[in-house]
Amino acid sequence: MAADDPPDPYPSHRFAVDIGTGERLGFSAVRGLSVRVEVAPDSESGTGDGDADDSPWWDFGDWFDQYRESLPSTERRRTQSPNLQLRRGVGGDTTLWDWLQNWVAGTIEPRTVHVLLLDGAGRPVRGWRCLSATPVEWTGPELVADRSGVAMEELELAHDGLEAVSDLSAWLEKE
Numbered sequence: 001m002a003a004d005d006p007p008d009p010y011p012s013h014r015f016a017v018d019i020g021t022g023e024r025l026g027f028s029a030v031r032g033l034s035v036r037v038e039v040a041p042d043s044e045s046g047t048g049d050g051d052a053d054d055s056p057w058w059d060f061g062d063w064f065d066q067y068r069e070s071l072p073s074t075e076r077r078r079t080q081s082p083n084l085q086l087r088r089g090v091g092g093d094t095t096l097w098d099w100l101q102n103w104v105a106g107t108i109e110p111r112t113v114h115v116l117l118l119d120g121a122g123r124p125v126r127g128w129r130c131l132s133a134t135p136v137e138w139t140g141p142e143l144v145a146d147r148s149g150v151a152m153e154e155l156e157l158a159h160d161g162l163e164a165v166s167d168l169s170a171w172l173e174k175e
Helices: 062-070 095-105 169-173
Strands: 015-018 029-031 084-089 111-118 124-139 152-158 162-165
Antiparallel strands (some): 029 084, 084 152, 111 124
């Protein structure tokens, strides 16, 4: 590691989000950066028709089936990701609410959302993009008279998949 390389790992409290507008927005929390690989059952993978009479004499039962399904293959796997949840303090900016309302009205298309992990100087060091993101739920602040705190809003986004962003040069130019 060179002397000018930043420390690794990076802290989780420095990040920014672009909801497809080209502008970095601040959030207090981002949840849902996850990818799960789906395992296809035998009927989908073409490794058998499930008929017990087709079992060879050396059949090891369920144990072997589970082992075989865990083996890597050259076939592309389907993935699934949970919805992305963006949480921030309520202020005068109505960007999240407006996006939801425009989506409901059918006046805008899905967007690519970028989540950027930042180093100590605020430069992006890692990034992820959610493809074809659409708002599915907006949750407003919980207003309680006997408690002090920041009013928070949350926008939940469905999307068509999560990808790592390897080229962060475009984000470095926006600084």
